[in-house]
Amino acid sequence: MVQFIPHIVAIPYPAQGHVLPLMELSLWLIKELGCKITFVNSEFNHKRVIKSLSENDDVQDKISLISIPDGLEPHEDRTDLKKLTESINEVMPGKLMEVINMINSNDSQISCVIADENMGWALEVAAKLNIRSAAFWPAAAATLASLFSVSKLIDDGIIDKDGAILKAQGIKLSPNMPIMNPSDFSWATFPDPAMRKMIMDLVADNNERAKFADWIICNSAKELEPGAFAMFPQVSPIGPLLSSNRLGSSAGHFWPEDSNCLKWLDQQPHNSVIYVAFGSFTILDLTQFQELALGLESSKRRFLWVVREDLILDGDDSAYPKGFKDRVGSRGHIVKWAPQQKVLAHPSIACFLSHCGWNSTVESVSNGVPFLCWPYFADQLFNQSYICDVWKVGLGFNKNEFGVIGKEEIQNKMDKLFGDETFKERALDLQAKVNSSVKEGGNSNKMFGKFIDWIKTQRGSI
Structure with missing residues (x-):
C-alpha cells in the first residue's frame, strides 16, 4: 500500500x-x-x-x-x-x-x-x-x-x-x-x-x-x-513554536546571523548581559540612537546589541557617540543580526531590551528572561501591556518632553529591573507554565496533535 x-x-x-x-x-x-x-x-x-x-x-x-x-x-x-x-x-x-x-x-x-x-x-x-x-x-x-x-x-x-x-x-x-x-x-x-x-x-x-x-x-x-x-x-x-524544542535552528531570516556573539556570551558571567534588539522594522532617529548608546554606556553593564544596517534613520557607523566603542570596549558586543533564540537561551543573558514583537516576546518568556520594553508600532504596544501589566515580567520606558527616551531613563529602568528579583522570579514562573504547555500532555501540544491528525485526513481537492 x-x-x-x-x-x-x-x-x-x-x-x-x-x-x-x-x-x-x-x-x-x-x-x-x-x-x-x-x-x-x-x-x-x-x-x-x-x-x-x-x-x-x-x-x-x-x-x-x-x-x-x-x-x-x-x-x-x-x-x-x-x-x-x-x-x-x-x-x-x-x-x-x-x-x-x-x-x-x-x-x-x-x-x-x-x-x-x-x-x-x-x-x-x-x-x-x-x-x-x-x-x-x-x-x-x-x-x-x-x-x-x-x-x-x-x-x-x-x-x-x-x-x-x-x-x-x-x-x-x-x-x-x-x-x-x-x-x-x-x-x-x-x-x-x-x-x-x-x-x-x-x-x-x-x-x-x-x-x-x-x-x-x-x-x-x-x-x-x-x-x-x-x-x-x-x-x-499551538505555541510557542520554538526551534529549540525540536532540537533544530530557526530558518527564514532576512539577514545572515552572526553566531560569533554566542562565543562572546560564553565569556560573560551568568545573568549579567542585557540583550538589545528591535526586530526587523524599528527605525530610530540619530538623537534616540545616541541616547540609547549613552544609556548602555552609563549603565556600566555588559550588553549585546543588534544594530541592523537600516536601524538608524540616515545613519552609518559614525552615528555612534564619539568614542563610544572605545569607552565600552569588550563590555559591549555589537552585531548586525543575531541567532536570537540561542541568545535568549544563553545563561549569561539577564534581560531583554526589546521592541516587544510577538516572536521576541514568546522567545523571551520561554527562556524566563525579563524585559525592558521599547515598542515601536502595531501590536507591540499591546504586547508591552501584557509584559508589564498582566504578567509583570518587565518595565517600560517613559519619553521626555521632546519625545525621546533619555539615557538617564534607560539607566534608571535598568537599575530598577536588576535591583528587584521578583521580575526574574515571575519570569521563571511564567516560563514553567508556557513550557509545560508545549510538552507532551500540555494544552498547546494536544491542540497541535489534533491539527496534525486533521492534516492526515486531507487528500487534495474536496
Missing part, C-alpha cells in the same frame, strides 16, 4: 516577523508528519532568505522554497505598507493560483493551504480551488480578538468606521481579558488616516475570509492568554 504524504502550501505575510514563525510551523510539521511543504515567499523576500542561509543550513533539503511577485519593482519601498498591501492584493492571488494549479498538474495534489491570517485572500484562493485551509496567526490571540471585534467596537462608539479613536479610556473586550487602551490597537498606531482606513478595510476583508478556513491556529498558549482564547474558542493555541 502506497503511504499518503500530505503536501502543504504555506504562505506568510511578507515581513520578517511573519516569515519566521510560519517557517517554524512548517519545520515542525515536517518533523511530526513527514509531509511535503512548498513555502511561498514574495520574490523580494525569497532572495533575502536564500542569500542569508548559512553553509550548514539544510532547510532547502526539507522545504521547497519558491516565490511569486508582490507587484512592486525591486527598488520600490516595501516599508510603505499601504503601497505594498495594495500591490499584494492585486498581484499575488492570481500568482498563487498558478502555483497550486502547476503543482496539482504534476500528480502531487495539494492537501492543504496554510496562510497567514493577514493574507486572507490566500484562504479564498484555496476555497475556489476546493482545497482545505488553515489560517495561521503569528501574534497574540488578544490582538486577533481586537481585529475580530472591530464591528462591535464601532457599534459601541469606541472607534469610527475608519479606525479613529472616539473614546480613549481603557476597555475590556470581554470580562476575562486584560484592559486594552484603544490607542494601542494595531491600526491606531499609524498616524496617517488613509493608512488606518486601508487597514480597517483589510481587517473587514480578512475577518470574512477567515470563515473559509477549517482551522485558525495561533502561535501562543492558553497559559499566556486565557481570556482571549476563551472569548474566541475557534482560535486554537
